[in-house]
Amino acid sequence: MELLRTEPVLEVVEHAYDVEVPTAAWLESIRRAAESAFEDHVAVQAYTFDVTPEGRFRVNDIASEPFWAELLVRAHTQADRSTIRSIYLGGAVRNVRQILAGRQDDAGYRECVRSGIQEITLSLGMDPGGRGCALVFLQREAKRLSRGTRQALERISAHLASARRLRGGLDAGSSSDQLLSEADAVLTGDGTLLHAERDARDPDAQRALREAARRMDRARCRGQGASPDEALGLWRALVDGRWSLIERFESDGRRVLVARQNPPRARKHRALSEQEQKVVALLALGHSVKLCAYELGRAESTTSEIARSALRKLGLSSRAELLEMHGALMGAEAQPQARSAPCNGD
Incomplete structure (x- = not known):
């Protein structure tokens, strides 16, 4: 599976932050954009899910052709819990x-093979608490992902996690007025700060928000002809580990960016600072330091220092040891909360 064009890749991210549309329409718009951005697939699915450290899994809402949606449920129902853990955690x-x-010989995978699917590639946007959004590509043949495609899918996963978390913190059908009233800051696309309160009053925070707004604007302007790596690299999932930037249009048609608090949920640990808790929780999901930095909107060097400090405080010498602690580091809310199709463990 390979990447096609930059513009549809950016559309995946743009649709991810369209928080005012119903969930079904939201997932379908993400799915369709991804379908155009990537090739060598039979079908593309987008779904929300919940998973626990023990491998219990539920799918919530899904955008998919009916045949493939039924295959998804059958495969997950039959899959061993160890397989679920290996895939999603x-x-x-x-x-x-x-x-x-x-x-x-896993029963869930055999179910896919019987339907002509040899490989399934997942871009998993998941919070440390086990709640996530998956973008899934079903393929007839197994092909190694190129470095560029893998990196694009990793960055998309960061935005899917941020967007799922953002939607979970908003009332259903939230209006632009509500988003603006609950914003910490409002900016223009060129980084001009129109309003700031609470944490966004801090000068360093304002500098970070202004720079993020400008980077986001450059990513979208450079979409024509820029590589996915360049465009997605500019548009990070969070600002300073705290804020999501959401594009909105005011009644007079003016475009603004709304900064809303949307940090990843990490289990509290007395030995760790708040920043260390976030980094450790993301590392425990199997994410690289580079991806953690992208997810939080911080410099890779800063994130690496935070990770080293956290591991030292926990008495660990490697990320491999951290992965073994994954269950203890997942958020307290890590319980299946699906409304519709339970897939295993029930």
Whole structure:
């Protein structure tokens, strides 16, 4: 599976932050944009889910052709919990065939093979608490992802996680007026600060917000002809580990960016600072330091220092040891909360 064009990739991210539309329409718009951005797939699915450290899994809402949606439910229902853990708790981009190398007798995977699917590539936008949004590509043949495609899918996963978390914190059908009234800051696309309150009054925070607004604008302007790596690299998932920037249009047609608090939910640990808790929780999901920095909107060097400090305080010497602690580091809300289709563990 390879990347096609930059513009549809950016459309995936743009649609992810369209928080005013119903969930079904939201997922369908993400799915369609991804369908145009990537090739070599039979079908594309977008769905929300909940997963626990024990491997219990539920799918909530899904955008997919009916046949493939039914396959999704059957495969997850039959999959072993260890398979679910390996897929959903091992990183942001997952290739199922590669994960199951040597144990492709898993009942869930066999169900996919019987339907002509040899490989499933997932871009997993998941909060440390186990609640997420998946963008999934079903493929007839197993092909290694290029470095550029893998990195694009990782960055998309960061935005999916941020957007899912953002939607969960808003009332259904939230209006622009509500978003503006609850904003910490409002900016123009060129970074001009129109309004700031609470944490956004801090001068350093304002500098970070202004720079993020300008980067986001450059990413979208450069979409024509820019590589996905360049465009997605400019548009990070959060600002200073705290804010999501949401595009809105005022009644007079003016475009503004609304900064809303939307940090990842991490389990509190007395030995760690708030920043360390966030980084540790993301690392425990199998994310690299580089991806953690992108998810939080911080410099990679800063994120690396925070990670080293956190590991030292926890008495750990490597990220591998951290991964073994994943269950203890997931948020307290990590329980399946699906309304519709339970897939296993019930």
